[in-house]
Amino acid sequence: MVLEHVDGKNRGTVMLYALSTCGWCAKTKxxxxxxxxxxxxxYVDLLDGEEQNKAMDQVEKFNPSGSFPxxxxxxxxxxxxxxxxxxxxxxxx
Amino acid sequence: xxxxxISEGDIDRAYxxxxxxxAEGGYRITPDTEFxxxxxxxxxxxxxxxxxxxxxxxxxxxxxxxxxxIVCPCDYRDADIEDxxxxxxxxxxxxxxxxxxxxxxxxxxxxxxRSQRGTPGARAVQTVSAGATVLGGLPLPVWRCRVCGYLCxxxxxxxxxxxxxxxxxxxxxxx
Numbered sequence: 001m002v003l004e005h006v007d008g009k010n011r012g013t014v015m016l017y018a019l020s021t022c023g024w025c026a027k028t029k030x031x032x033x034x035x036x037x038x039x040x041x042x043y044v045d046l047l048d049g050e051e052q053n054k055a056m057d058q059v060e061k062f063n064p065s066g067s068f069p070x071x072x073x074x075x076x077x078x079x080x081x082x083x084x085x086x087x088x089x090x091x092x093x
Numbered sequence: 094x095x096x097x098x099i100s101e102g103d104i105d106r107a108y109x110x111x112x113x114x115x116a117e118g119g120y121r122i123t124p125d126t127e128f129x130x131x132x133x134x135x136x137x138x139x140x141x142x143x144x145x146x147x148x149x150x151x152x153x154x155x156x157x158x159x160x161x162x163i164v165c166p167c168d169y170r171d172a173d174i175e176d177x178x179x180x181x182x183x184x185x186x187x188x189x190x191x192x193x194x195x196x197x198x199x200x201x202x203x204x205x206x207r208s209q210r211g212t213p214g215a216r217a218v219q220t221v222s223a224g225a226t227v228l229g230g231l232p233l234p235v236w237r238c239r240v241c242g243y244l245c246x247x248x249x250x251x252x253x254x255x256x257x258x259x260x261x262x263x264x265x266x267x268x
Binding site: 019020021022023024025026044045052056060064065066067068080081082083 | 128131132134135136138139149150151152153182183199200201202204206207
């Protein structure tokens with residue numbers, strides 16, 4: 001899977017599953033940048049067939065509706081949608 | 094799949110046309126112009142890469158018959174505006190949000206997940222049989238626009254929904 005890395009403070013493994021065309025995904029990415037958190041993201045719509053299926057399996061593991069953005073923290077906690085307050089709280093800001 | 098670039102001029106034209114159609118059908122578009130333009134850029138990108146304007150905030154399959162329910166305006170728009178004040182991607186909003194009296198908050202996904210999704214055709218067939226047991230023997234079939242609920246009795250559905258401008262393939266046989 002193609003992962004883009006954004007440098008910042010290390011707050012554990014922070015993975016954002018997003019779509020390149022989605023407004024709420026863009027807002028989530030901007031918020032993580034504003035918070036200065038190190039994270040990885042992938043645009044699932046730009047992945048090819050098999051890669052895309054694998055990414056969707058990952059998303060659905062944390063978010064059964066398979067919707068975007070899905071933010072996964074330390075492979076256990078997930079935040080679905082641009083929930084600004086929850087995201088800020090998860091990183092203690 | 095490589096990213097597609099859309100010109101500002103194309104966005105201007107699509108934006109003007111969407112606003113006009115929305116106003117004529119009694120719908121409102123988000124007052125956040127920059128957000129709207131980004132969503133429209135996404136719609137136009139999807140039109141280039143898939144051949145139809147799939148919702149920019151949902152993953153399209155690239156197969157139109159599987160994605161008809163998420164072609165913008167999607168089948169879920171009206172119910173989401175009613176329950177949450179905005180459609181899933183928040184391009185369409187209610188009056189309160191359009192006039193800046195309330196902010197948009199995240200809208201939960203109403204579309205069934207991958208594993209529970211039938212094709213729109215399969216769902217339409219179910220609707221027909223349910224309706225047929227109640228009302229049979231009408232002189233004409235009744236067609237329903239899946240986007241806005243408009244009903245009409247005629248041999249074939251109209252080419253374009255007169256209320257919400259959805260195309261013919263968004264109609265299902267209702268009775």
